[in-house]
Amino acid sequence: MRSKDEQHIKITADGSTTVYSKCFDQHYHSIFGAEKESEVVFIDLGLCFAFERFEEINLLEMGFGTGLNALLTKNFAESQSKKVNYTGLEAFPITEEMIGELNFDASQLHALPWGEKVEVNDIFSFIKYNTPLQNFQTDQKFNLVYYDAFAPESQPELWTLEIFEKLYSLMEEGGVLTTYCSKGYVQRNLKAAGFMVEKHPGPPRKREILRAIKLSWHD
Template structure:
């Protein structure tokens, strides 16, 4: 698959896939989008002292990298599971400028996120453990996980580009994987996505989006039966 490196509005890289005319991140700013949608609205909105995260789409590793840095800053234990059907080739990873822009001293940690073994839990830092799984999450009803999750980063390609990832079955499966009071965030604010999240059982709110997007979505697994 042909993948091209591009610079976004905040100076950070994204990747462009010409065959589907799709970017991995917002062209207005990859780091800015990730901080807004997944770190601020997702990870930091979870108040648990130990957090289990499930990411749908490891991609460039930017979500994982910023989560790792947040875990080290707050000394909060984060167990991060990420699924990816098509891992990036090493030559593309080495060109990404995230560490140099965010925290140059953590370049080795960014590389370790990509270089560590798949299908096993790897302790990257004292507070951050990563398990990468090379699987097709569109078959989520056939996939077993070792834990339930507190935060979901739903970061698949857009619904019109990857429709098999935006189905009621997918969101039902995610809801079943969530602990009580879990949070799911996504950059996509389409009405059909909001309705599928609600149908799965999430209480959904529209939040202001990152630059270039008016809104994003955040769902919570809420119930009067939960303590």
């Protein structure tokens, strides 16, 4: 069991804020631009691509964190009038103090109760679970996964073949997973789990990011 985390706010290079966790010695998003990282890795590479493949998105985010990815997803889905059913997992929620100091307003999502699905509006449904991915159980199938765990040096247990096999089993055929981490063994583990892995240009100061696709029979 980890001791109580010490957290503080960091203003990143694009002016958006993130949170630093002393327990993990990690920032929740890139210090070279938190919002830009989210837009490139999760919205552009993941959500936009999934909108081209599916009429409705069932989204699983590993690492709800500051709520930035969820907020950007909600806003983009509303702008496109396309339905997103969001499920977020967070084992170590940030404090209310940190939520209040962020310079983007995800407070509505943070205030929603854990474990209860809420229809935020006609476009966006939301549920979050205070649980590790390893303990998460569901009958739902997802066609988009945002994989935003802390880096492998801080959470090696979340970048294993077994973890990616679990995610593969939770996804629909043709489903898409995106992540900021492109380390060689992460790519190998994704491929061993059954994914087709693509490397794409990353956000500032990040050369490559990954999109992994659960192949269907017609791909």
